[in-house]
Amino acid sequence: MLWSGWGDPAKASELPEPIRRLLQDMLGVRSPETPAVSFDEVRLPAVALPPSVLAELSDVVGAGHVRLDDEARIRHTRGKSTPDLLRMRLGDGSDAPDAVVLPGSHAEVLDLLRICAEHRVAVVPFGGGTSVVGGLVAARQGFAGVVALDLARLNRLISVDAESMVVEMEPGLRAPQAEQLLAAHGLTLGHFPQSFEYATLGGFAAARSSGQASAGYGRFDDMVVGLTVATPRGTLDLGRAPKSAAGPDLRQVILGSEGAFGVITSLRLRVRRAPAERVYEGWRFGSFAAGSAALRRLAQDGPLPTVLRLSDETETMIGLAKPGELGGLAADAGCLVIAGYEGTAEEVGLQRERASAVLSGLGGVHLGAGPGESWAHGRYSAPYLRDSLLAEGATVETLETAGFWSDLPRLYDAVRLSLHASLGSPLVMCHISHVYGTGASLYFTVVTAQTADPLAQWDAAKRSVNEAIITAGGTISHHHGVGRDHREAYAEEIGELGVEILRGVKDRLDPEGILNPGVLVTQD
Ligand SMILES: Cc1cc2nc3c(=O)[nH]c(=O)nc-3n(C[C@H](O)[C@H](O)[C@H](O)COP(=O)(O)OP(=O)(O)OC[C@H]3O[C@@H](n4cnc5c(N)ncnc54)[C@H](O)[C@@H]3O)c2cc1C
Secondary structure, eight states: OOOTSSSOOOOOOOOOOHHHHHHIIIIOOOOOOSSOOOOGBBOOOOOSSSSSHHHHHHHOOOEEEEESSSHHHHHTTSOOOOHHHHHHHHOOOOOOOOOOOOOOOOEEEEEEHHHHHHTTTTEEEEEESEEEOTTOOOOTTTEEEEEEETTTOOOOOEEEEEETTTEEEOOOOOOOHHHHHHHHEEOOOOOOOOTTTTTTTTHHHHHHHHOOHHHOOOOOHHEEEEEEEEETTTEEOOSSSSOOOOSOOOOHTTTTTSSSOOOEEEEEEEEEHHHHHSEEEEEESSHHHHHHHHHHHHHHHOOOOOEEEEEEEHHHHHOOOOGGGGGOTTTTOEEEEEEEEEHHHHHHHHHHHHHHHHHEEEEEEEHHHHHHHHHHHHHTTTTHHHHHHHHTTTTEEEEEEEEEEEHHHHHHHHHHHHHHHSSSSSSEEEEEEEESSSSSEEEEEEEEOOOOOOOHHHHHHHHHHHHHHHHTTOOOSSSSTTTTTTTHHHHHHHHHHHHHHHHHHHHHHHHHHHHHHHTSSSSO
16 A cells, blocks of 8 residues: 555556646646655654553564554554545654554454553554544544554454355455455455455444445445454453344444444454346436436335446536547536446346336436446546645545435535535535435545645635535435544534443443544543
8 A cells, every 4th residue: 555645556547638737727736835755754753652561562462563663653644535645745644653563363452452551552443544534543642652553464254154144254354355255155245445455344344334336235334243342341242143122232332433442353244145247337317316316216116226326417527528538528418327236147137127217217318338337447446546636736535425315405515515615616526325215425526726735725625514514414424434534523413412422432441541532532
């Protein structure tokens, strides 16, 4: 993973000349005033942890699994939001952990938490490091230091119960590794977020992730049937049946807790048979409203494709434009729907026929496999483009929310208006990324020219758009989570009593407050 950007540096792409010109002409993008620093120029704070504490940590995991080198510390600094990348490009390593510790078992995690609680050392559970909401930045104040607890060594497929279609896996498995292990048994999780190449199972559960095929396979929190969690107070083992009426479901307290209540050390997950066939295709609707109505019909009356998403007019226009043909942007491109079907050949055939009848009955024009295949081919490549845009002097960031169908048009307008009010004339694109019977999520991509202080520029825009989302009745996050960036808006969403409940849970599980301090909820 590129330390100041996304993914495999070999896959980095140059911006095509027509796009560069478009950014300059349309958005006024100019080269950034401060060029990005090199790896060696990142400024790191001195290691604050006393040698005696480091020795205790090494006794648990072995000296080779406690890393203090710059390389490890820089690679565990923050996550991958645009502000995170902008800070790294400026050489700001001030949030680096003092040490990166790699436990090899649940028992070791328990021991590490005990030592850290004893010495008041903050602990940041670290999966793939792809958080985009500040979920990997611990408050340092009042702590002897900060440890990044990297779960990469917990990477086993522990068991497969083919009869129940339940597997037990460790949290440090990255999604591609997990899919590979399951493929050997003819199984799949079906969880394909855009961060698929790097994110881990523990991170998916801790941040309630949702994948691009979640219409068919469900969100990640739907897949979790059981969890083992290490806390400073001991072990929690949750989930012993597919459904239960035995009181409130405590799994739900851990799902979405973003490392603030405990460290997930194993997951029991519902799996599906790997599909024999996958078909993705495109449909065009005249407007976002007409496309939304069609998606709602499929979500409410079925059949629901495995993948279902709708781009608004702007996203469709930009997405359809071929870089070489930007002069002739199709303003009447309408709105693109991607519908994908996965399963046996028979299931795919039947689903596709029935869904197609609904889509064409509601005004959709079938575009064939071309747009579907090109979406599937490029589904993990957009984050690479962000790095090129940042280097060019454009800020590009994404944000997301969800609401009930009846609130969705208001929510869509509120977000766009807020971004325009804060950023002048940004390019704002949106798609409906996930659908439910009762509502849907809206996923926005914003591109704007950087000012002299792009961090302050985005911070102001983000504050006002968070406010706009809450005022318009949306949730502050459908799948990115809370972290530090959404903490205040989340508190508004759940109210004072809701915050007190979370604090109560944290006080009980983590009395010293060492777990991810400042993430999800503050303790005062
Ligand atoms: C380019 C890009 C695209 C993305 N696309 C999507 C998308 O399509 N869908 C989506 O849902 N999200 C997406 N995300 C957000 C992110 O990938 C998800 O939040 C993901 O779930 C994080 O997984 P991770 O392993 O990287 O976790 P990390 O970023 O390492 O951690 C996330 C949070 O969970 C905590 N945590 C991690 N592991 C554990 C554990 N074992 N126990 C307890 N706490 C833990 C961390 O402390 C942190 O607070 C995207 C991010 C990027 C950068």
